[in-house]
Structure formats: C-alpha cells, structure tokens
Amino acid sequence: xNSDPEPPNLxxxxxxxxxxxxxxxxxxxxxxxxxxxxxxxxxxxxxxLAMKRPVRRTMANTIESTTSRRxxxxxxxxRDPGDDSVRYLLRSPDGALSEAVLxxxxxxxxxxxxxxxxxxxxxxxxxxxxxxxxxxxxLEAWEIVAAFCTLRxxxxxxxxxxxxxxQGEPFHNYDHVIQAARVLTHPxxxxxxxxxxxxxxxxxxxxxxRFTAEGHRFRLLISLTSAVPERRVxxxxxxxxxxxxxxxxxxxxxxxxxxxxxTVAWVLMGGVNTGADEVAAxxxxxxxxxxxxxxxxxxxxxxxxxxxYRRAGDDERDGFxxxxxxxxxxxxxxxxxxxxxxxxxxxxxxxxxxxxx
Numbered sequence: 188x189n190s191d192p193e194p195p196n197l198x199x200x201x202x203x204x205x206x207x208x209x210x211x212x213x214x215x216x217x218x219x220x221x222x223x224x225x226x227x228x229x230x231x232x233x234x235x236l237a238m239k240r241p242v243r244r245t246m247a248n249t250i251e252s253t254t255s256r257r258x259x260x261x262x263x264x265x266r267d268p269g270d271d272s273v274r275y276l277l278r279s280p281d282g283a284l285s286e287a288v289l290x291x292x293x294x295x296x297x298x299x300x301x302x303x304x305x306x307x308x309x310x311x312x313x314x315x316x317x318x319x320x321x322x323x324x325x326l327e328a329w330e331i332v333a334a335f336c337t338l339r340x341x342x343x344x345x346x347x348x349x350x351x352x353x354q355g356e357p358f359h360n361y362d363h364v365i366q367a368a369r370v371l372t373h374p375x376x377x378x379x380x381x382x383x384x385x386x387x388x389x390x391x392x393x394x395x396x397r398f399t400a401e402g403h404r405f406r407l408l409i410s411l412t413s414a415v416p417e418r419r420v421x422x423x424x425x426x427x428x429x430x431x432x433x434x435x436x437x438x439x440x441x442x443x444x445x446x447x448x449x450t451v452a453w454v455l456m457g458g459v460n461t462g463a464d465e466v467a468a469x470x471x472x473x474x475x476x477x478x479x480x481x482x483x484x485x486x487x488x489x490x491x492x493x494x495x496y497r498r499a500g501d502d503e504r505d506g507f508x509x510x511x512x513x514x515x516x517x518x519x520x521x522x523x524x525x526x527x528x529x530x531x532x533x534x535x536x537x538x539x540x541x542x543x544x
Contacts, residue, residue, distance in 0.1 A: 193255055193257070193280060194254050194255045195208060195253075195254055195255065195329075196254065196255045196257060196329035196333075197224070197225060197228050197229070197250075197254050197255070197256050197329075198228070198256070198328075198329040198332040198333050198336065198370070199328035199329030199330075199332055199366060199367065200225060200329075201225075201366075201369060201370060201375075201376075202218050202221035202222045202225055202373075202375060203218065203221070205221040205224060205225060205250075206218060206221050208254070209221075209246065209249055209250070209253075212249050212253050214245060214246055214249040216246055220242050220243075222374075223238060223240060224238070224242060224250065225373075225375040225376065226374070228256060229336070229370065229375060229376045230374075230375055230376060230377070230378060232336060232339070232340050234256055234258075236250060236251065255329075257280060257333075258336065258337065259277040259278060259333045259334060259337060260277065260278040261275060261276070261277060261278075261337060262277065262278050262284065263275070264276075267524060270291065270524050271291050272288055272290050272291065272524035273288065273289040273338075273341075274286060274287075275287045275288070275334070275338065277333075277337065279306075279326075279330055283306040283323060283324065284306065285303040285305075285306055285326060285330070285334065285353070285354055286303050287300060287301060287302055287334040287337070287338055288300070288301040288338075288353065289338045289341070289342055289346070290524055292347070292348075295344070296344030296345060297344055297345055297346075297347050298338070298342045298345065298347070298348075299346065299348035299350060299383075300334070300338045300339070300346050300348070300349045300350070301349075301352050302331055302334055302335060302350070302351050302352075302353050303326060303334065303351075303354035303355050304325070304326055304351055304353070304354070304355040304356065304357040304359075304363070304364050305322060305323075305324070305325050305356065306324050306325075306326060306354070306355070307322045307323045307355070308320065308321075308322055308354060308359075309321070309322035309356065309359060310356045310359070310389050310423065310424070310425050311424050312389065312424070312425075313422050313423075313424075314422060314454060314485055314487055314496045317354045317355065322355075322359075325360040325363055326355070327363055328363045328364075328366035328367040328370065329367075331363065331364070331367035332367050335367075335371060339377070346377075346379075347379060347380075347383060348384065348385075349368075349371055349377070349379055349383070349384050349385075350384075350387065350408075351364060351368075351385065351386045351387055352387045352408070356388065356389055356391065356425075357386050358386070358388040358391040358394035358395070358398070359394075361394050361397070361398075364386065365403065368381075368384050368386065368403075368405050371384060372384060372405075381403075381404035382404060382405075382406060384405040385405065385406040385407075385408050385450070386398075386405050386406070386408065387408040387409075387410055387452065388407070388408070388409060388410065389410045389423050390409060390410070390411070390423070390425060390426065390429050390434045391425070391429065392429040392433050392434055392437045395409075395434075395437040395438070395441060396437050396440065398441070399437070399441040399445070406450065407441055407445075407449060407450070408451075408452055409434070409451050409452065410423075410452045411451045411453060411469075412452070412454045412460060413465060413468075414431065414465055414468035414469040414471075414473075415464055415465060416430065416431050418459070419431065422456075422459075422460070431472060435473060435476075438473065438476060438478075439476055442476055442477060448477045448478055448479045448516075449476065449477070449478050450479045450481055451473070451478045451481065452481045452483060452521075453480060453481065453482050453483065454483050454485050455482055455483065455484050455485060455499045455504060455507070456485045456496040456497070456498075456499065457485075457496070457497040457498055457499040457503055458497070458499075458503075461499050461503050461504070461506070461507040463510060465507075466510045466511055466513065466514075469511075469514065470513065470514055477516070478514075479516060479517045479518075479519065480514070480518045480519070481519050481520075481521045482504075482507075482518065482519065483521050484498045484499070484504075485498055504520075508520075
C-alpha cells in the first residue's frame with residue numbers, strides 16, 4: 188500500500204484556503220480565480236480543470252501537481268422500497284468505509300443528505316450499530332463533501348439540505364465537520380442554505396459552547412433520548428462525562444444566543460424511555476427553554492434476546508406523545524428511513540467489515 192500522504196483535496200477547500208495553499212506553493216492566485224476553480228470542481232461536479240474561463244496555465248499546473256480531486260468509491264447502494272431512501276456504502280482511498288443516505292423530502296424532486304462524520308464512533312451508545320463498530324478515525328472535510336457530491340450527482344432532483352446524523356459524533360470531529368458545513372453552504376460549494384444544515388451531537392458540552400460562541404447559523408440538534416440521569420448514562424455513556432445539568436446549561440446558552448427553538452431528538456425504545464418519569468424529568472430539565480422535540484423510532488437489527496431494543500408499539504408511542512403535551516412544545520414524529528435489512532446506520536459498514544474479516 189502506498190504510504191505517501193494524500194495532497195490536500197479541493198473538495199474540502201474554501202476559496203481563501205485555495206489562495207493560501209497556492210501562495211505556499213509559490214503561485215499567485217486571486218479570490219475570484221479560486222472561486223471559479225472551486226465552483227467548477229465542487230458546485231459543477233467536474234473532474235478536470237477544463238473551465239470555460241480557464242485560469243492561467245502556471246496556476247492550473249500548480250493545482251494539478253499539489254492538490255487532489257479524488258472522490259470516494261461507491262461500494263454499495265441499498266434503496267429502501269418503503270421510503271425510497273438510498274443508503275450508500277463509501278470507501279476512502281485508505282480503504283476506510285463510511286455511509287451516507289439520500290433522503291427524499293415531502294416536496295417532489297427535493298432531497299436531504301444524511302452524512303457521516305467519522306469512520307465508526309467512540310460514543311458507544313447502547314442502541315446504535317455504529318457505536319458497536321468503535322472508532323477507526325475521523326473523516327476529513329473533503330471526504331464529507333465528497334459523500335455529499337456523490338449523493339447530489341445521483342439524485343433525481345435537488346439536494347437542498349444536509350444533516351450530520353450518520354456514522355460518528357460530529358462534535359468529536361468538530362473542525363472537519365464545521366469546515367465541511369462551510370463548504371456545503373458556500374456559493375462555490377454545495378450551495379445549501381446554512382439553516383438547512385443540521386449538526387447533531389449526543390451532548391459534548393465544550394463543543395456545544397464553542398459552536399455557540401463562534402456564532403454558526405447551522406442548526407444544532409441535541410440527541411437527548413433520556414432525561415433520567417442514570418438511564419441516560421446506560422444508553423449514552425458520554426453522559427457520564429457531561430452530566431445533564433451541564434448539558435442543559437449549554438442548551439440554554441445556545442438558545443439565548445441564537446434565539447428560536449433548539450431541536451431535541453428522542454430515540455424511542457419500547458419499555459425503556461417512554462414513561463411518565465421521562466416526561467417529568469424532561470420538563471424539569473429544560474423548563475422555560477423553547478425546544479422542538481423530534482421522536483424517532485429505534486432502528487436496531489438485534490433481537491431483544493441479543494440485547495437489542497424494540498420499537499415502541501402504537502399504544503405506548505401514543506401514550507408517550509399524549510403525556511408530552513404538558514410541555515407545550517412542537518412534537519414531531521420523525522420517520523427513521525432505511526428499515527430494510529442492513530440499512531440502519533452503521534449496518535452496511537458492519538456487514539462489510541464482517542465479510543472482509
């Protein structure tokens with residue numbers, strides 16, 4: 188295997204990054220020229236520098252010799268017959284496997300991209316297939332953008348949003364995720380509105396506070412799942428490092444700084460986190476904070492005998508929904524895409540790893 192380091196990839200660059208890179212290589216480049224190059228490569232999906240308005244030959248030669256435009260290899264695609272979502276298994280140049288999902292939206296011809304941020308995950312959430320993979324490494328910004336470009340180029344319509352809810356904990360790979368989000372929302376990049384990019388976290392308090400302080404306009408989504416301290420630690424071990432009180436304070440700071448509602452995600456597990464104790468604990472934890480609560484059915488391929496979690500039945504789910512009305516906040520039941528076998532998050536990568544070994 189070639190151990191030479193990969194040159195910086197254009198897919199992970201903003202115009203000012205390309206200007207700085209070329210300056211280090213001894214080549215002059217203006218912002219307008221950098222914008223044209225990146226718009227051609229990222230927005231336009233081109234794999235060469237044959238632009239209608241070409242840049243100087245010396246610049247083109249320097250870009251060719253000191254950067255990469257490499258994409259990710261598509262290993263597998265699984266289309267779910269129930270919702271028409273398509274889950275992609277992608278391979279990076281070093282062989283690492285990650286996943287991305289093309290999600291149809293209610294408006295015909297519009298899609299959202301669910302993106303991974305890491306190869307595996309270190310958070311070890313008990314209900315998550317990716318957590319059982321462990322963490323191999325962070326994805327670089329260009330790999331995240333490359334995954335988006337693959338989905339965008341194959342979509343039968345426009346990809347108008349992106350959510351960082353795939354493999355990995357986005358705030359555990361903070362710098363690369365923020366850089367990727369900036370590229371995705373740049374006119375030369377993915378051309379997505381900043382408010383149409385959602386970044387999820389299981390509750391890394393220092394990074395939430397950094398995100399708030401930096402004033403990003405991307406949407407923050409908190410994967411809470413339980414407001415009962417002991418139960419949350421069992422389900423999301425990271426809660427042992429960042430107690431619920433600290434997380435609630437960070438959420439309050441973010442909401443006060445940005446305004447609007449903070450989205451709180453709740454993975455519904457039958458017989459686990461749908462009781463009156465959770466409603467009371469959530470009400471106390473975030474009292475006075477404008478939130479939107481997203482309810483998501485667990486997607487666990489394991490049986491209960493294997494330690495897996497079952498989905499709440501209709502009566503249990505409806506009862507929990509009714510009890511939550513005391514919060515007087517918008518509650519959305521978010522559909523968990525990819526119910527077909529091996530298409531929940533982390534399952535394709537896990538299956539591929541098992542085959543390889």
